[in-house]
Amino acid sequence: MNEQQHPENHPDHAELHVEVVPTGSVTPTPFTFERTMLVARAAAEAAERLKYRAKVPGFQTENDHQLPENETLERAGVRDGEVLVLIDTAGGV
Amino acid sequence: MIPVEVTLAHLADELPPAEQWAKAAGWQLQLDADELVLEAATIHPVDHQPLLLLAGVDSYRALPPSWRFADPETKIATPRATPSRESVHGAASVIYGVGVICAHFSRTAYKGYDPGAPHDWGGMLSWESVSEGVQAHVLAEMLAVIDQHLRFSKGRLG
Numbered sequence: 001m002n003e004q005q006h007p008e009n010h011p012d013h014a015e016l017h018v019e020v021v022p023t024g025s026v027t028p029t030p031f032t033f034e035r036t037m038l039v040a041r042a043a044a045e046a047a048e049r050l051k052y053r054a055k056v057p058g059f060q061t062e063n064d065h066q067l068p069e070n071e072t073l074e075r076a077g078v079r080d081g082e083v084l085v086l087i088d089t090a091g092g093v
Numbered sequence: 094m095i096p097v098e099v100t101l102a103h104l105a106d107e108l109p110p111a112e113q114w115a116k117a118a119g120w121q122l123q124l125d126a127d128e129l130v131l132e133a134a135t136i137h138p139v140d141h142q143p144l145l146l147l148a149g150v151d152s153y154r155a156l157p158p159s160w161r162f163a164d165p166e167t168k169i170a171t172p173r174a175t176p177s178r179e180s181v182h183g184a185a186s187v188i189y190g191v192g193v194i195c196a197h198f199s200r201t202a203y204k205g206y207d208p209g210a211p212h213d214w215g216g217m218l219s220w221e222s223v224s225e226g227v228q229a230h231v232l233a234e235m236l237a238v239i240d241q242h243l244r245f246s247k248g249r250l251g
Contacts, residue, residue, distance in 0.1 A: 022110075023232075023234060023237040023238065024110075024112050024114050024229070024231065024233035024234035024235075024237035024238075024243065025110070025114065025233065025234065026114055026117050043126075053228050053230055054227075054228055055224065055226065055227060055228045062243075064244055066182050081236065087241060088182065088227045088228050088238065089182065089227075090182055090184065090187060090226055090227040090228065090231070091183075091184025091185040091187070091226060091227055092181075092184070092185040092186050092187035092188070092195045092196055092226055092227060092242065093183065093192075093195055093196065093202075093211075093212070093225050093226035
């Protein structure tokens with residue numbers, strides 16, 4: 001496969017368009033992330049923009065599957081158009 | 094204590110979004126405005142029997158709500174009324190034990206509420222600035238965190 005055939009090398013395919021809903025909310029906000037962005041970084045970016053005061057921001061799917069923080073969004077299986085719930089992955093104390 | 098009118102004003106701001114979230118998440122909320130107690134009802138994810146989460150919201154937001162699971166009939170915290178505490182993706186659950194939700198946003202976690210409670214954290218009045226553990230700063234977020242941790246419960250404490 002030559003370089004041009006890699007989806008991540010195409011400008012439109014290098015990005016993921018998702019909807020982010022902070023926990024406790026029902027209102028999604030559209031976000032665009034690089035596919036290669038780490039889950040933790042994307043979640044932190046979303047938390048900052050949405051003013052969600054999480055100690056350790058993270059994402060889970062609508063089916064309660066928590067995305068691995070040190071994987072890229074692409075490797076974590078995030079799909080274009082997916083709804084991600086922004087959570088605080090810190091636990092009780 | 095802060096004036097009831099102040100607490101009711103905070104609740105008027107925070108309850109509508111909390112009710113929106115609750116409706117989507119399978120909870121039913123009811124505020125007893127005379128007693129200043131919030132009742133949140135749902136079912137256990139495994140046994141599918143009723144669960145009742147109570148929160149005294151007197152002096153809210155000077156003090157955090159007194160979140161605890163209680164018997165749906167007697168309104169008393171019991172082992173049977175309390176979901177079991179399970180790890181949440183390797184982290185501790187906020188569902189701590191009978192009558193205690195262990196998080197900065199829960200009055201029942203503070204020694205100032207109950208000397209047998211786990212934490213001091215500088216006192217209940219400091220609840221909004223406590224940085225330890227999972228964070229929630231409005232009623233909808235608090236309910237969503239408890240719900241998130243409840244989904245890992247496999248049973249009840251008794």
